[in-house]
Amino acid sequence: MRNEGLKEKMGFGVLFLATLVVVVPVLSIVVLILVKGWGALSWKFLFTMPLDGMRAGGIFPAIVGTFYLVLVSIAFSLPIGVMAAIYLSEYARDNALTRTINLAIINLAGVSSVVYGLFGLSLFVVFLKFGVSIVAGALTLGIMTLPVIITSTREALRAVPQSYREVSRSLGASRWQTVRHTVLPRALPGILTGAILSVGRVAGETAPILFTVAAFYLPKLPTSLSDQAMALPYHLYVITTQIPGIPEGYRYGTALVLIGLVLVMNIAASVLRSKYRKKR
């Protein structure tokens, strides 16, 4: 019996060590980027154009480009994603069509990000003649984030108790009225959580924008959606691998802005989620 107790202690010890091996690097990465990047941050770094082949000046156009990409892609994917989730949760029966839709969503979630880049290039840039532009990249990113939005919205809708729908329908409301006035308001925080998470995802993706939007060096702001643009993740890739002699602080500074953006989105999403849970 004492033997079994010892075994248990050792087993749990191994599991704990494995967990440490996972968690410690994550924390060190965040702290390291924060410490090394903090010194590079300044108004000038954030809000001016790059100079001297990106070895000096700021990263403003990359920030603006990422902002545009996020905005346009969410404007495209949020309505489609939410309506798709409403269909799956409120309208769909368990039939072949529904199973096919679910299969398609799983596959969209699994397609490699660089394959999305190829797809965006051939459909939006070449076939629809959008050219290398914000709109081509944002649509590509939008399709890529659809599974995230659909899945999180569907969870939020399913968490609304069935009795709400029954009461609404029994009072004579139509199916759409029930969805619109009873189910959706209840599910809103969950839907927003998914939307915020996908914003973080869009802001950080590089491969889908390589051939659809990204400009290597473009020291002016985009004036329309058919312009090329710089973007934060691609900028970090460029200054890390393509240009020698960039001060270390610039790289860590860019990484910090990018990771800061993504983590703020994640924190916002989890705060929203926990508030919502408490309310229920």
Added chain:
Amino acid sequence: MKSSFRKAGEFAIEKLILLSGIASIVFVALIFIFLLQEGVAVLKHTSLGAFLGGKFWYPISNPARLGILPLILGSLLVTAGAIVIAVPLGIAAAFYIAEVAPRKLRAVLKSCVEVLAAIPSVVLGFLGIALLVPFLKRFLGLPTGLTAFAGSLMLAFMALPTIITISEDAINAVPREYKEGAIALGATHWQTLVRVIIHGALPGIIAASMLGIGRVIGETMAVMMVTGNAAVIPETLFAPVRTLTATIAAEMGEAAKGTPHYFALFAIGIVLFVISFAINLTADLFLHRGKKR
């Protein structure tokens, strides 16, 4: 009058909802069609066997040699390395988080995993170049730290959140009675874990590992930045390699539209699409089998 307007509006919006529901199918079909349309043209320049089994990838020599075997082996090697590291580590961490950790620690650990999932791959690639690659070079005494091994380490790290979250769900989904029954019969918590819970959670854990593999094979930026990008058949984990994904990302910018090179890169896209399709389908089967029981 008013109600007929309302009905028309409702009819329109419900049709729109149905269309959005179908949109996912349309997008998957579009991806496949557009990859095929550009990728199949590679067969005018090379046979399927020579494309998949060719040992030389010299896309811009004249005539171009378009064999992707080195790239397939590069992807497999990096993936195998990553999986050997990530699967045991991920499953162990999932068990710790789900079964052993006290409630407060569990919340902290879960948010760490979420943070890891959120870190963009280009940031990890940057840190790989800045820290991991020089370290490996010095520590292992290699001519370059840009190796398949560096790629495996990065990818293992990136697959962990997928493996941990899905395994954890599977562990939590094991009925309480199983655990209570085992403990009531005098088993220790550890015995319950390794002899009872693991069986209930197994389909979910297998699915988690497969989805982790899917994530790893499709990953692009980090792996392109740290593996050295040499399109040769790899002999060891400690030499530069080039993966399928990195080849597309690195070369599409230079491949002129309509050249064999351009078509070949799309054909690589088809290969990746088919691989991820197969992996996700199988993983989904395992997940459903787990749920039905």
